[in-house]
Amino acid sequence: MSILIKNIELNATKQDILIEGNTISKIAPCIEFPADKIIDGTGKAAVPGLVNGHTHAAMTLMRGYADDMPLMPWLEQKIWPLEQKLNEEDVYWGAKLACLEMIKTGTTLMVDMYHYYNGTARAVEEMGIRAMLTFAGFDFNNPEFTELFKSNIEKYFNNLPAYSTRIEFAMGPHAIYTVSTNLMIWIKDFARVNGLRITTHLSETTDEVSNSLKTFGMSPVHYLNSIGFLGPNVSLAHCIHLEDDEIKLLADNGCQVVHNPASNLKLVSGNRFRYSDLKKAGVTVGIGTDGACSGNNLDMYEAMKLASLNGKLAWNDPTIWNADETFAAATEVAEAITGFRTGKIKEGFLADISLVDLNRPEMIPNFHLISNLVYSANGSVVDTVICDGKVLMENRHVPGEEEIMRKANEVAHDLVSR
Amino acid sequence: MSILIKNIELNATKQDILIEGNTISKIAPCIEFPADKIIDGTGKAAVPGLVNGHTHAAMTLMRGYADDMPLMPWLEQKIWPLEQKLNEEDVYWGAKLACLEMIKTGTTLMVDMYHYYNGTARAVEEMGIRAMLTFAGFDFNNPEFTELFKSNIEKYFNNLPAYSTRIEFAMGPHAIYTVSTNLMIWIKDFARVNGLRITTHLSETTDEVSNSLKTFGMSPVHYLNSIGFLGPNVSLAHCIHLEDDEIKLLADNGCQVVHNPASNLKLVSGNRFRYSDLKKAGVTVGIGTDGACSGNNLDMYEAMKLASLNGKLAWNDPTIWNADETFAAATEVAEAITGFRTGKIKEGFLADISLVDLNRPEMIPNFHLISNLVYSANGSVVDTVICDGKVLMENRHVPGEEEIMRKANEVAHDLVSR
Numbered sequence: 001m002s003i004l005i006k007n008i009e010l011n012a013t014k015q016d017i018l019i020e021g022n023t024i025s026k027i028a029p030c031i032e033f034p035a036d037k038i039i040d041g042t043g044k045a046a047v048p049g050l051v052n053g054h055t056h057a058a059m060t061l062m063r064g065y066a067d068d069m070p071l072m073p074w075l076e077q078k079i080w081p082l083e084q085k086l087n088e089e090d091v092y093w094g095a096k097l098a099c100l101e102m103i104k105t106g107t108t109l110m111v112d113m114y115h116y117y118n119g120t121a122r123a124v125e126e127m128g129i130r131a132m133l134t135f136a137g138f139d140f141n142n143p144e145f146t147e148l149f150k151s152n153i154e155k156y157f158n159n160l161p162a163y164s165t166r167i168e169f170a171m172g173p174h175a176i177y178t179v180s181t182n183l184m185i186w187i188k189d190f191a192r193v194n195g196l197r198i199t200t201h202l203s204e205t206t207d208e209v210s211n212s213l214k215t216f217g218m219s220p221v222h223y224l225n226s227i228g229f230l231g232p233n234v235s236l237a238h239c240i241h242l243e244d245d246e247i248k249l250l251a252d253n254g255c256q257v258v259h260n261p262a263s264n265l266k267l268v269s270g271n272r273f274r275y276s277d278l279k280k281a282g283v284t285v286g287i288g289t290d291g292a293c294s295g296n297n298l299d300m301y302e303a304m305k306l307a308s309l310n311g312k313l314a315w316n317d318p319t320i321w322n323a324d325e326t327f328a329a330a331t332e333v334a335e336a337i338t339g340f341r342t343g344k345i346k347e348g349f350l351a352d353i354s355l356v357d358l359n360r361p362e363m364i365p366n367f368h369l370i371s372n373l374v375y376s377a378n379g380s381v382v383d384t385v386i387c388d389g390k391v392l393m394e395n396r397h398v399p400g401e402e403e404i405m406r407k408a409n410e411v412a413h414d415l416v417s418r
Numbered sequence: 419m420s421i422l423i424k425n426i427e428l429n430a431t432k433q434d435i436l437i438e439g440n441t442i443s444k445i446a447p448c449i450e451f452p453a454d455k456i457i458d459g460t461g462k463a464a465v466p467g468l469v470n471g472h473t474h475a476a477m478t479l480m481r482g483y484a485d486d487m488p489l490m491p492w493l494e495q496k497i498w499p500l501e502q503k504l505n506e507e508d509v510y511w512g513a514k515l516a517c518l519e520m521i522k523t524g525t526t527l528m529v530d531m532y533h534y535y536n537g538t539a540r541a542v543e544e545m546g547i548r549a550m551l552t553f554a555g556f557d558f559n560n561p562e563f564t565e566l567f568k569s570n571i572e573k574y575f576n577n578l579p580a581y582s583t584r585i586e587f588a589m590g591p592h593a594i595y596t597v598s599t600n601l602m603i604w605i606k607d608f609a610r611v612n613g614l615r616i617t618t619h620l621s622e623t624t625d626e627v628s629n630s631l632k633t634f635g636m637s638p639v640h641y642l643n644s645i646g647f648l649g650p651n652v653s654l655a656h657c658i659h660l661e662d663d664e665i666k667l668l669a670d671n672g673c674q675v676v677h678n679p680a681s682n683l684k685l686v687s688g689n690r691f692r693y694s695d696l697k698k699a700g701v702t703v704g705i706g707t708d709g710a711c712s713g714n715n716l717d718m719y720e721a722m723k724l725a726s727l728n729g730k731l732a733w734n735d736p737t738i739w740n741a742d743e744t745f746a747a748a749t750e751v752a753e754a755i756t757g758f759r760t761g762k763i764k765e766g767f768l769a770d771i772s773l774v775d776l777n778r779p780e781m782i783p784n785f786h787l788i789s790n791l792v793y794s795a796n797g798s799v800v801d802t803v804i805c806d807g808k809v810l811m812e813n814r815h816v817p818g819e820e821e822i823m824r825k826a827n828e829v830a831h832d833l834v835s836r
Contacts, residue, residue: 063780063783063785063790064784064789064790064793064794065783065786067786067789068736068741069736069737070736074736097779101779101780104778104779264731265727266726266727266736266793268731268735268736292794295793295794296789296793296794297793299780302720302723302796305720306727308684309684310728312683312684312686313682313686313688313689317686318487318488318489318492318684318686319486319488322485322486323485323486359820359823360522360823361478361519362481362519362715362717364478364515364823365479365483365826365831366482366827367481367482367483367830368485371482372481375482375485375684375713375714375715376481376713376714376715378720378797379796380796402777405777405778405779409783412783412785413783416785
């Protein structure tokens, strides 16, 4: 299968882009090639598929179910009781809806952490996007749960269904306050032995930090470092509350950090994400939407704008999180965070591309495309999405979308009334 | 002309809405009426046309021209030099683009302050939205400019073209640091004599506040109060930096305040907008996008989300700016801020209504429509827009939109290279 995109705006020039198999094979003006499919890019710009660095896809089912509440009552009275009723089929439909929403808004790669791995994996497989998927690991310091999780992971990993290469299996311990030291160490060893990546929540709230100091006598990053957890295979979601020495440890160990501005604002976790200090130290910084019941959507365009605008305000500096580096945090970080060679439109990279419609009022004038994308656009500017060399959306239509929306809506309403 | 909207979701019920002339004449299930036009509302919800409480419409021409800069170099090196080159035709096309963007995102009423009143007024007249329009007033304490502005306003006001009732003439002194006390007093007297509303920028930055203390020996609100400026016909944009006694003065005088979160974040003016205190004091609070070269768009859905999320974070309280009250700040405030009887879908109100498409991934599930609108949606969920009883957009298409985008783009590029 080959796709030839003609006359597309790419980095402020007119180009053709040739895709062969799942790879971008050639970028040049006026490519002649007998491609299976030709896409006319006139009036559009090619943009790398966006990277949602942290989400809980199936939580789309709980969108709008509980808002405007403090974190703990929100979790304890609303979210956790619903999650206890979830089954794999629910997660499958929630993740289908999430994939649909991400495709519609130009995201082709997500890092997910949730329950019922196979529910999410099946959804991703069918929807055609790329994903680093994890089992959310919890044991709440209960040794029985610790052993259960270990045996489940081993059993599962050794019998992985034959998912496509778009799906990466990774480890996802939930957080240092829900996972015992015993399990954390086992997870990082399991990941090292099997060459797996790990992602976890870290330093999301000041409570988490003070509990870490109380429980471990150390701040969260120092604690993870003390058990040998940190490494280039580790990405950490949130990291709102970091000290200087923690940033140095993250840099020294090659960890990545994923900022989730919408969730951090809505749940008042904090807005002083130390972007400039992390960048200066050499830490890769990505952006995520978090789950749709804190976010409340999966639109990475919106996440970029929130990251940039709040970063500027929080540090009283309008020059930081500029449009180009904000856009890079939602694209070029893909390989560092997931290993997938994507997030750039370059020969040899995976063919994960969206085509953005330039004939929209919010995209005019087009003085600086990246500025328009970060500060003015939302995900609805995306017209066409290609992932792994296959067209997932054309003219804003995803095959089967009506059925997905209908069914996910049913499942969500059934879940709350069950 | 009459329009009958059938089977529409309104306040979580199914209703028909009958529009006769420019007014909502009846709301009930199953209305039988031989309307000139029937709209099938199945799968859609009726939402009041949103109210953009503060903008500079024609600045769409400068969208993305200068970002990521501190306020003063941004103004002095980039924006003001461009504005000096503007002519009425430029403003007309910039405002046409702005109206198009607002219609596409469900806004039917704006409060505008800019140069070349007639350019903006012609655009609004043709595009069909509703607007309270002002001349931006400046004299920079130069008595020559003061007299020039006075005579211009008098001349203009006494020879107003016969614009439709959708356009309200109001006074728009720019700010206390660009308008002399002499001119401020003249403007407020002119407004009182002629029954006009006034809008101005106030307390946008800490510099403005400290300059006010230095120049007038008073904080900005006290200064305006001391010259008899405050009253129920006055709306104040920004008001980020208010003291308790200033809030009391605003409440006592019946002034309204319009919050512009995107601009305040991007230009790092501040995020501690005192929403709860203003509400408690009884001050009407609206929301605006500000101009598209600080915003960078005119999407009130985004402005609502930014206001709410940042309000929660700034005051460390996830319960404030809840979805319902945030939505009210973008709708129900219309009459208080502009006098137009709109912003609610109720019998007897002006027929300014948008129909929102519920079959979108980000609108599913629909546990609480207003939560989805404020936290998950963006303006692209709007399918149909009616203003003053006329259909301005159907199926997301506005007649003539291609020409407006083409021409506004040309004008913007010509402006920067002129």
